[in-house]
Amino acid sequence: MKAIDLFSGFGGSSTGAQLAGVDVVWAGNHWLEAVGVHALNHPNAQHVCQDLHQADWSAVPAHDLLMASPCCQGHSKARGKKSGNPQHDASRSTAWAVVSALEFHRPAQAIVENVPEFLEWSLYPAWSAAMNALGYQLAPHIVDCADLGVPQNRVRMFIICTKSKAPLFLNLPKHDHVAASSFIDMSAGAWSLVNKPGRAVATLDRIASGRKQFGDRFLISYYGSTKNGRSLERPIGTITTRDRWAIIDGDRMRMISVDEVMAAMTFPKNYHRPSTSKLAVHMAGNAVPPRAMAEIITSLRMAI
Known part of the structure; x- marks a missing residue:
């Protein structure tokens, strides 16, 4: 199975895909430094640094699975939000790049990761209708990543998009929780x-x-x-x-420490990081925990 990673950031989804036996062939992000770090850790993938609203999807390799983590800042309640904030509007609009990519390539499956508040977005009905028009059924899963073996309580939404007659809800594992003491030195x-x-x-x-x-x-x-x-x-x-x-x-x-942040996110010990601790924490905190994505993909592959 081959996958692409939209809004690839620090590479959590790509690393999780690799753990699940999936070959990541392309990754795109607007932040040059994040693309550089991703390329160090995933050298066999093609990399693009640009606003994905303007991506040339014809230049993207064929793939079976699209993974995407559109910007969550316009949806998250972590720092609050104000109605009509242009920055939030621009952040929320990144989800439409997923529709554009799927319209061109039509892979069999897609996984869209975000905060649960994504489902409350005023344009979510229009976005989901566009996905349906392309033939995808949507199955949102609200998951605490701790249940997937990540030593962190991190509640996120994973929308499983499949070309099926009905939404495909996964039988996700529920692992024993891993204590913070397991990685704190x-x-x-x-x-x-x-x-x-x-x-x-x-x-x-x-x-x-x-x-x-x-x-x-x-x-x-x-x-x-x-x-x-x-x-x-x-x-x-x-x-x-x-x-x-x-x-x-x-x-x-x-x-x-940064080492403990990386462990809490389940990145491998030998994972390449940015040059500064502050930037490493920033990128890791924005990422998808690799272990969580690996469990989601493995459950998806077992279900199809």
Whole structure:
């Protein structure tokens, strides 16, 4: 089976496809640095750096599976959104590139990944009607990636698009959850004192709450509305595009490392990364966890 990857970013979907035994032959993204990193990790695929609204689909190799992760910023509630925001409108419109690509190549299957709020998009009925007009039945799956073996609670939507008489809902596995302690190295990283001068009161309050629940060793969210700690014996919370999770160990603490972010996302240890930690966290936080995509593709192949 051959696949292409639209909005390929850091390469989570492509890496997951490889894990599932699928050959990724083409990848496209608008961000030059992301395309460069993707090319290092997937050197056998053709790469295009451009706005995919304007892609020349005739130059894309034949394929059996289209994978696409249109920009989620216009749909996600993570940072809120305002009605009529032009940036959000432009972000949401990237989903129409999926329709254009499918119209030209008509592969047997497609997987569209996004946040669940994608289904609430005001133009989703029109988008799904366009997909139906091309002969694709749509089966949205709302999945916590932790159920697919990813050591992270990350709820995402995967729409399975097939040329079938009815939508194809997959029999997805439900694995035992993998604890954050499986990838956090307590002997590594740059630690500082919890009670160092200048530590934010909100952070100290979160730590105090966490101590009451979990003792001396636990996780906290360094920003956001979460006010409690988080056990290391459950999956970590959602990895985002900036440093979010901190480890508390007695009177010391540190942010989780890039290595730990990569492990939480299930990227291989030898995966090539950008030159800076900040950029690596940003790209990884935007990615599809490879393990999750591998499980989705494997279940799809078993169902067809």
